[in-house]
Amino acid sequence: MNRWMAAGSTRAMNAMSTSRSARSPWLIDPTATSAQRIQHGVAAQLRDWGERRRFEEASGADKLPRTGEARIGRQRVHELVEARRVNGVPEMSVPTFVKLCDDYAIAGDLGGNALYRLASAFAHGMQWTLLVSKSEPPPDATSATEPGPRRVSASDTLSAGVTNCAVRTFEAAVVDFEHYAGAEKR
Numbered sequence: 001m002n003r004w005m006a007a008g009s010t011r012a013m014n015a016m017s018t019s020r021s022a023r024s025p026w027l028i029d030p031t032a033t034s035a036q037r038i039q040h041g042v043a044a045q046l047r048d049w050g051e052r053r054r055f056e057e058a059s060g061a062d063k064l065p066r067t068g069e070a071r072i073g074r075q076r077v078h079e080l081v082e083a084r085r086v087n088g089v090p091e092m093s094v095p096t097f098v099k100l101c102d103d104y105a106i107a108g109d110l111g112g113n114a115l116y117r118l119a120s121a122f123a124h125g126m127q128w129t130l131l132v133s134k135s136e137p138p139p140d141a142t143s144a145t146e147p148g149p150r151r152v153s154a155s156d157t158l159s160a161g162v163t164n165c166a167v168r169t170f171e172a173a174v175v176d177f178e179h180y181a182g183a184e185k186r
Helices: 001-007 010-028 033-061 071-086 098-102 110-121 127-132 156-185
Strands: 133-136 153-155
Touching: 010 033, 010 098, 010 156, 033 071, 098 110, 098 156, 110 127, 110 156
Parallel strands: none
Antiparallel strands: 133 153
């Protein structure tokens, strides 16, 4: 993480790190029953293969020849839905990243929902983040107040805060996973 911070690349990774870390407790919630964890895992796998299916259809990869046992995303989704039905696993959807972050992200008074939205907005270059950014004249400007181009960057303090929340959420997810893995060994 320190390398990322030194390189200034944390803003783009915060939304992804926070959302993935927030998904982990949902998948391996130690208070969930085995049946609930299976249900969560199937829902997460269906979401993943659904994205694969959409990519394959958009890129034309679903029309490429297959060899051996290779299957396209659409086939994998169909097989898993059928296995879910046969085994009586109730259908459910993976909560949205915003909902997961709202429930699990460690964001202090800001809240997980706001943390995810801010980190995502920075990562995707949303214009409104300029409200929480800083604007500086280029080094060769003769006056800081003259009109002209400006270098716009995120507030270092805000970026550090968002990064800290993302790291804390990730650390909590790792602790939950270690707890879950340890419980499974017993």
